[in-house]
Amino acid sequence: xxxxxxxxxxxxxxxxxxxxxxxxxxxxxxxxxxxxxxxxxxxxxxxxxxxxxxxxxxxxxxxxxxxxxxxxxxxxxxxxxxxxxxxxxxxxxxxxxxxxxxxxxxxxxxxxxxxxxxxxxxxxxxxxxxxxxxxxxxxxxxxxxxxxxxxxxxxxxxxxxxxxxxxxxxxxxxxxxxxxxxxxxxxxxxxxxxxxxxxxxxxxxxxxxxxxxxxxxxxxxxxxxxxxxxxxxxxxxxxxxxxxxxxxxxxxxxxxxxxxxxxxxxxxxxxxx
Numbered sequence: 001x002x003x004x005x006x007x008x009x010x011x012x013x014x015x016x017x018x019x020x021x022x023x024x025x026x027x028x029x030x031x032x033x034x035x036x037x038x039x040x041x042x043x044x045x046x047x048x049x050x051x052x053x054x055x056x057x058x059x060x061x062x063x064x065x066x067x068x069x070x071x072x073x074x075x076x077x078x079x080x081x082x083x084x085x086x087x088x089x090x091x092x093x094x095x096x097x098x099x100x101x102x103x104x105x106x107x108x109x110x111x112x113x114x115x116x117x118x119x120x121x122x123x124x125x126x127x128x129x130x131x132x133x134x135x136x137x138x139x140x141x142x143x144x145x146x147x148x149x150x151x152x153x154x155x156x157x158x159x160x161x162x163x164x165x166x167x168x169x170x171x172x173x174x175x176x177x178x179x180x181x182x183x184x185x186x187x188x189x190x191x192x193x194x195x196x197x198x199x200x201x202x203x204x205x206x207x208x209x210x211x212x213x214x215x216x217x218x219x220x221x222x223x224x225x226x227x228x229x230x231x232x233x234x235x236x237x238x239x240x241x242x243x244x245x246x247x248x249x250x251x252x253x254x255x256x257x258x259x260x261x262x263x264x265x266x267x268x269x270x271x272x273x
Contacts, residue, residue: 007056031199074102099151
């Protein structure tokens with residue numbers, strides 16, 4: 001599991017996270033939800049050690065994030081951030097192959113090649129394997145970066161808004177694939193999700209954030225209530241049911257006419273959110 005104790009973070013004078021204490025369970029699909037500026041991406045980046053810890057402690061399966069060598073962490077967690085542009089001219093299969101570097105250190109073995117093939121297949125990239133990244137669409141490139149993360153073969157996958165650039169069909173397929181991965185292999189996924197219904201349909205554990213604080217966490221039925229969501233997003237939200245899961249209704253524009261635009265928090269002024 002991931003244990004977070006007393007985690008706080010500032011960007012310049014602006015507080016972004018406030019004394020976060022949180023335990024993320026193993027073997028679950030965990031979704032971080034909340035409005036812009038809530039601190040979701042910053043929290044994920046701190047767990048992934050893409051940003052230095054300023055205050056607090058993070059442990060991943062007993063490994064202290066502050067003192068564990070990068071080579072060891074790369075065998076425990078794989079990370080995909082929001083910025084996935086790569087300047088060099090690479091083919092899709094070459095990019096996915098980078099996910100195996102922590103295992104072979106430049107000398108790939110049959111098991112590494114098999115892992116790459118499995119990742120290409122899992123994300124529907126087989127026909128694109130020889131294409132250069134600048135020859136494919138943004139959504140296809142997003143899937144290629146996800147496949148690289150998947151190929152790393154770690155117990156934890158940390159994904160920052162992986163549905164960016166994906167259309168409805170591929171977003172749905174990706175969330176279903178992540179849920180299948182968790183249930184089939186026992187691997188653990190922590191992902192930032194903006195569309196709350198993707199969390200409602202597939203997440204096992206949801207963490208709702210606002211203003212750099214945790215406001216609710218638990219299974220979908222606990223977190224995705226009308227009261228919690230209306231307070232979280234500062235707008236009236238209805239919750240129905242579909243296939244025994246919550247279905248969040250937030251597109252009732254006739255109820256929103258004349259409603260004030262949500263006020264920006266200090267965190268909204270910074271690009272990490």
